[in-house]
Amino acid sequence: MAFRVAARTILELGAELISSDATALYELIKNAYDARSKRATIAITTVFKYSHLRDTLRRIEQAQKTVARQGADAAVLADRILQDVLSKIDESAPEHVRQEFIARVSQQSGLLSLAEALKAAFDDLNTIAVIDTGRGMTLKLLDEVFLTIGTRSRLDPSDDGRAFVGGKGLGRLSTMRLGDHLTVETSTRGERHWNVLQIDWRAFTHESAVSLDKVTVQPRQGDLKTDATVSGTTLCINALKADWDWDRVKRLTDNYFDRLFDPFHGYVRYPLVIEVNGRRIPIPTFAREVFAAAFARGSIRYDIDPVEGPGLTFDIEYLSYDRRKTEFWSREDILGVTSKDDVSVAAMESLGPFKADFHWFNRQKIKGIDGVGDRNKIRDTVNQWANGLMMYRDGFRVNPYGNPDDDWLGIDSRALSSSGYKVNRKQLIGAVYISATENPHLIDQTNREGLRTNEEKTLLVLLLRKALTENFKDFLNSVEAEARKKAHVDVQEVSNFLHSTAKKVSDDLSTLRAVVPAEKRGDVDYLQGAFQDMETRLKNSRDALVSAERQHRDLVDLAGVGLQVEIIAHELGRVTRQTLDTIAGVDRAHIPKSVAAAFDAVESQMRIMRKRLEALDPLGPNSRNRAEKFDVRGLARDIFASHSDRFARLGIEPELDLGDAGSQAYEVRAVRGMIVQVLENLIDNSIFWLRQQKRLDPTFVPKISLQIDAAASELRLTDNGPGIPRERAEEVFRPFVTFKPPNEGKGLGLYISREIAKRHAGDLYLLDNPDARGRLHTFVLSISGQ
Numbered sequence: 001m002a003f004r005v006a007a008r009t010i011l012e013l014g015a016e017l018i019s020s021d022a023t024a025l026y027e028l029i030k031n032a033y034d035a036r037s038k039r040a041t042i043a044i045t046t047v048f049k050y051s052h053l054r055d056t057l058r059r060i061e062q063a064q065k066t067v068a069r070q071g072a073d074a075a076v077l078a079d080r081i082l083q084d085v086l087s088k089i090d091e092s093a094p095e096h097v098r099q100e101f102i103a104r105v106s107q108q109s110g111l112l113s114l115a116e117a118l119k120a121a122f123d124d125l126n127t128i129a130v131i132d133t134g135r136g137m138t139l140k141l142l143d144e145v146f147l148t149i150g151t152r153s154r155l156d157p158s159d160d161g162r163a164f165v166g167g168k169g170l171g172r173l174s175t176m177r178l179g180d181h182l183t184v185e186t187s188t189r190g191e192r193h194w195n196v197l198q199i200d201w202r203a204f205t206h207e208s209a210v211s212l213d214k215v216t217v218q219p220r221q222g223d224l225k226t227d228a229t230v231s232g233t234t235l236c237i238n239a240l241k242a243d244w245d246w247d248r249v250k251r252l253t254d255n256y257f258d259r260l261f262d263p264f265h266g267y268v269r270y271p272l273v274i275e276v277n278g279r280r281i282p283i284p285t286f287a288r289e290v291f292a293a294a295f296a297r298g299s300i301r302y303d304i305d306p307v308e309g310p311g312l313t314f315d316i317e318y319l320s321y322d323r324r325k326t327e328f329w330s331r332e333d334i335l336g337v338t339s340k341d342d343v344s345v346a347a348m349e350s351l352g353p354f355k356a357d358f359h360w361f362n363r364q365k366i367k368g369i370d371g372v373g374d375r376n377k378i379r380d381t382v383n384q385w386a387n388g389l390m391m392y393r394d395g396f397r398v399n400p401y402g403n404p405d406d407d408w409l410g411i412d413s414r415a416l417s418s419s420g421y422k423v424n425r426k427q428l429i430g431a432v433y434i435s436a437t438e439n440p441h442l443i444d445q446t447n448r449e450g451l452r453t454n455e456e457k458t459l460l461v462l463l464l465r466k467a468l469t470e471n472f473k474d475f476l477n478s479v480e481a482e483a484r485k486k487a488h489v490d491v492q493e494v495s496n497f498l499h500s501t502a503k504k505v506s507d508d509l510s511t512l513r514a515v516v517p518a519e520k521r522g523d524v525d526y527l528q529g530a531f532q533d534m535e536t537r538l539k540n541s542r543d544a545l546v547s548a549e550r551q552h553r554d555l556v557d558l559a560g561v562g563l564q565v566e567i568i569a570h571e572l573g574r575v576t577r578q579t580l581d582t583i584a585g586v587d588r589a590h591i592p593k594s595v596a597a598a599f600d601a602v603e604s605q606m607r608i609m610r611k612r613l614e615a616l617d618p619l620g621p622n623s624r625n626r627a628e629k630f631d632v633r634g635l636a637r638d639i640f641a642s643h644s645d646r647f648a649r650l651g652i653e654p655e656l657d658l659g660d661a662g663s664q665a666y667e668v669r670a671v672r673g674m675i676v677q678v679l680e681n682l683i684d685n686s687i688f689w690l691r692q693q694k695r696l697d698p699t700f701v702p703k704i705s706l707q708i709d710a711a712a713s714e715l716r717l718t719d720n721g722p723g724i725p726r727e728r729a730e731e732v733f734r735p736f737v738t739f740k741p742p743n744e745g746k747g748l749g750l751y752i753s754r755e756i757a758k759r760h761a762g763d764l765y766l767l768d769n770p771d772a773r774g775r776l777h778t779f780v781l782s783i784s785g786q
Contacts, residue, residue, distance in 0.1 A: 017173075017447045021242055022256040023399060024174035027448065028130045028235060029260065029272060030165045030396060031172070035134025035233060039271035043129040046277060047093040047101045048085070049243045053122050056085055060115045067111070078111045085118060090245060092277040101125050123239040128178055136188040136231040139195045142219040146172060146184065146197065163436040165396045172235075176201045180239035185222060189231040196222035246276045258284040259385075259402070262392045264357065264431060270395070289372045290381050291429075294359035295320045298430075298472055301355050302463065310334060310348040314467050318479045320362075325475055329463075329739070332722030332775075335692035336739035337462055345696050347455035352439040356464060358389060358430025360423065360472075388425035389464065391432045393442075400449055402431070408450065409465045423473045432464065474736060632666040632675075632783070633658045636706055636715065639679050647704070652690060655705035666710035668783055674756045675783065678764065679706075681749040682717045682779050688740065689721040696722075715781040716767065723775030729766045757781060 018024045025042060032040035063077040085105055089098055104121040108114040137146060175182045184197040197219040204215065242248075253274055261269035263286035274281045291297070299315040312329040329337075334348055361382050368374040373381075388411055390402030400406045407413065411425050434442050441456040451457045640656045647654045659666075668675075683704070690702035707716045724732055731737055733754050738747030750764070757764040762783035766776045 018177040019447060019449055021178060022252050023448050024177040025128075025130070026260060026397075026399070027171040027174040029270075032130065032132035032134060032233075033270055033396070034164045035132050035136070036162075037132030037134030037232065039133070039273060041129075041131040041273040042275070043131060044244045044249060044274075044276045045093065045097060045125070045127045045129075046244045047090050047097050047125050048088065048118075048122055049090070049245055050122075050126075050240055051243050052085075052088045053118065056081060056118060057115055059084075060111050064111050074111050075109055078109060078114050081111075082106065082108075082114060090277065092246065092279065094277060097125050123181065126238070126240050126244065128237040128240065128244065130235040130237075131232070132234075133230075133232040136191075136233055137186045137195060138188050138191065139219055139221060142184065142186060142195050142197055147217060147219070149173070163394045165394055165436070175235060175237050176204075177241070179237040179241060181237070183236040183238070184219075184233065185236070186233040187225060187231060189229055191225065191231075192228050193224055194222035196220055244276070246279065246281070249274065249276050250281055253281050253283055258286070259390065260397050262395050262397075262431065262433070264288065264429075267395065286385065287372060287381060289369060290378055290385075291359050292369050292372075293361065293366055293378050293382075294429075295362045295365070296360040296472075296476060297358065298360070298467070299355070299357050300464070300467055301353075302351070303353050304349055310351070312463060312467075314471060316472055316475050318476055321479050321483060323479045327471060328725075330722070330725065331696070332689070332692065333739045334459075334463070335695060335722065336689065337466055337741060338459060339688070339692055339695075340741040341458055341462060343455050343459045343462070347441075347459055350441055351456040351459050352434075352441070354432060354434045354439060354460065356389060356430065356432040356467075358428050358468075360476075361386065361427050361429070363427060382429065383426070385429045386426050388428050389430050389432050389468075391434065393434050393439075394436055398434075398444065398451065409461060409468065411465070411469055422476060423468060428468070432460075470736075627669050627671050629667055629669045630672050632668055632710075632715065633708055635672065635675060636679070636708060639676065639683070640706060643683060646687070650687065650691065650702070651694075652687065652702045652704055655703065657705065657707040659708050659710055666708060666713070668713075668760075670760045670783065674759070678753040678756050678781060679715070679717070681753050682781070685749060686717065686719040686721060690719055693721045713762075713782055713784045715783070716778050717781070718778040720777065723771060723773075723777045724766060726768070726770050726774045726776055729768070729776060732766075733764070753781075757783060760784070 018027070029040045029042075059081055060078075063072075063074070063081065066072045067074045067077065082105060086102065089101060091098075093101075101121050105114065105117050108117045180201045182197075182199045182201065184199075185194050186197075187194045197217070199217055257272065257274065260272070263269070266288060272283060274283065296316070296318045298317070301313045302310065303313075304310050309331040311331060312334065314327040314329070316325045316327070317323070331348065335345070338348075363379060363382060366375055366379050366382065368378060372378065387402050387404050388407065388409060391398040401408050407425060411423065411428070439456070441454060442460065443452045443454075444450070445452050451460075636656065636658065640654060643654070646652075686704050690704065694700050694702060702720065704717070704719045707718070708714075709716070733750050734747075735751040736747040740747075754764040760783050762781065764779065764781050767778035767780050768776070769778060770776055
């Protein structure tokens with residue numbers, strides 16, 4: 001037994017699978033490139049529009065009903081319709097085509113015959129020819145390759161080392177989208193004849209009940225070639241299914257064909273000629289000089305090191321402020337980014353190297369560029385091209401990424417859900433660059449509408465999304481914040497300076513008036529009046545500066561409230577996750593001793609959360625966090641005990657070093673719940689990254705240790721996970737810096753913990769004791785509680 005394939009399957013793989021005429025033509029252009037043609041030519045002949053054809057056939061049908069019902073003169077109605085048809089002929093069509101069309105429709109006097117003649121003339125005389133001068137096909141190849149759906153002929157390496165941009169063996173079916181009839185004329189160098197294949201796609205419609213093997217399509221030998229050295233292929237498509245007049249093709253060219261090939265790096269793009277009725281349509285090019293108006297730019301490089309594994313380098317330049325930053329994401333960082341998605345460690349290498357480049361524009365502040373255009377022209381160019389990142393494989397575009405309606409990286413959804421709408425698609429012009437050789441798992445969907453969803457594509461999206469919507473945006477914000485801080489005016493200092501200056505000038509003028517001759521005192525009085533007016537203006541300026549600083553403080557307070565909300569959300573999320581883990585780990589039948597300690601820890605954290613919430617409520621009592629004296633060793637013992645089941649479940653080996661029994665006591669006066677909060681955050685972070693290391697190496701034995709040094713008033717938490725790069729030792733304590741996925745944290749835990757330590761006259765930092773790879777593994781919490 002074997003599958004039986006219905007003939008209409010061809011329809012579903014061709015006309016119904018390809019979503020647009022532009023995509024269909026793009027597939028045929030790629031075929032020309034793969035055939036090693038030096039150029040592709042699309043020659044369109046249109047004498048009568050498809051929309052006019054449909055309207056005319058409908059009008060004829062209505063006229064036939066009128067004749068049947070009312071006995072109207074069919075010949076008169078037919079003549080009226082004929083005159084309307086003749087008035088709608090495209091005058092730009094070649095003369096011989098127009099004359100043949102006129103002759104074929106004018107010979108008919110009846111309604112039915114006019115309809116038949118009009119349809120036949122339209123099908124025959126409106127054509128799309130896709131012409132290449134590539135290698136062509138022999139009669140055998142035409143039979144065995146062109147007529148094989150899903151052929152592997154382009155999956156095998158090419159003999160010239162150049163990658164094929166097609167590979168599914170389905171591209172030729174896109175002709176079905178454009179028209180119902182196809183004629184293939186092809187030949188290889190050295191052959192004496194053309195090889196011809198004709199296909200009527202209407203044999204594969206849904207109305208056809210026959211199986212595919214019952215539809216006969218037979219290539220044959222065609223006319224004798226005038227030059228045996230000529231090679232190439234012409235696909236002539238008739239019985240078109242859309243309008244192909246100059247205006248429509250021009251719109252397609254301006255909005256689609258201008259970005260078929262990488263426009264940004266100045267490479268020579270694949271030559272493409274588009275003609276309508278012999279008139280060539282120019283294909284616009286992107287003016288790379290527009291990048292001079294960009295406010296920032298970024299460059300992403302993903303590589304696979306044979307020793308260190310995958311890594312991503314992200315170069316950012318905020319051109320308006322002349323600030324630069326280079327980030328490197330190690331394999332361990334990437335593990336964190338992918339922790340909540342279906343991405344294996346193997347996919348991090350099988351993804352293969354890729355790169356992305358982009359420019360960011362502040363459209364409200366765009367300026368003109370000498371030699372390119374004024375502000376409006378630059379802004380129009382940005383509006384036309386800024387739709388997020390496009391994608392190119394070996395120089396050819398992968399659709400639909402970068403289309404106006406395609407937010408494949410979720411940039412706008414992130415921008416709309418955050419403050420400022422800082423980075424959105426309408427501000428970004430750029431592209432991602434992949435290759436068939438380096439990225440074999442980034443495969444097009446059969447409908448050519450994006451990449452097939454798999455682990456490699458998921459990883460690509462996750463990395464690009466984080467780079468753009470988090471790291472790039474955060475860098476812009478931090479640079480702007482620093483600039484605002486430097487530009488901030490010390491109101492009191494300026495006010496005192498202005499007041500003292502004005503007073504000194506007034507005193508000097510009074511002295512001057514007393515010593516000058518009487519005839520000059522009028523001049524002095526004028527100067528004194530002018531300076532009194534200036535002093536009034538200075539007073540107004542002082543008042544304005546005081547008001548501005550007051551407003552600034554209000555904004556800072558408001559921002560503080562916003563940050564506090566973020567902190568509360570972070571803590572609620574963390575506590576909820578740990579509470580669920582604690583409950584999940586409890587043996588309901590036999591409650592272990594660790595439960596009491598676990599609930600103590602949770603209760604302490606929840607008390608802190610309640611007080612944070614009360615602090616935000618302007619109508620409620622602003623209760624204080626009361627400090628108490630307690631033993632740090634006992635607290636550490638309780639916290640580790642509360643995690644014992646969790647450690648066991650995750651295979652983590654804990655080690656608690658309370659110091660020598662005879663050493664001095666380690667008692668502090670502090671807010672107990674806050675210290676619990678710091679230690680819980682550190683333990684949560686360690687567990688998260690230990691789990692990522694386990695993904696990388698299934699034989700890995702995770703370990704976590706807490707050491708107490710009473711003499712130094714320090715707690716040291718160490719794990720054997722991936723660690724933190726030495727150069728990022730301070731950055732991790734900034735708010736919103738994280739390599740965890742969005743649902744795992746907001747990058748506030750370490751920021752909060754350090755603030756708590758400082759509140760208790762202590763500090764939280766990474767011990768500068770790097771391993772062989774330059775990564776740090778120990779957090780030090782110094783707390784004296786004084």
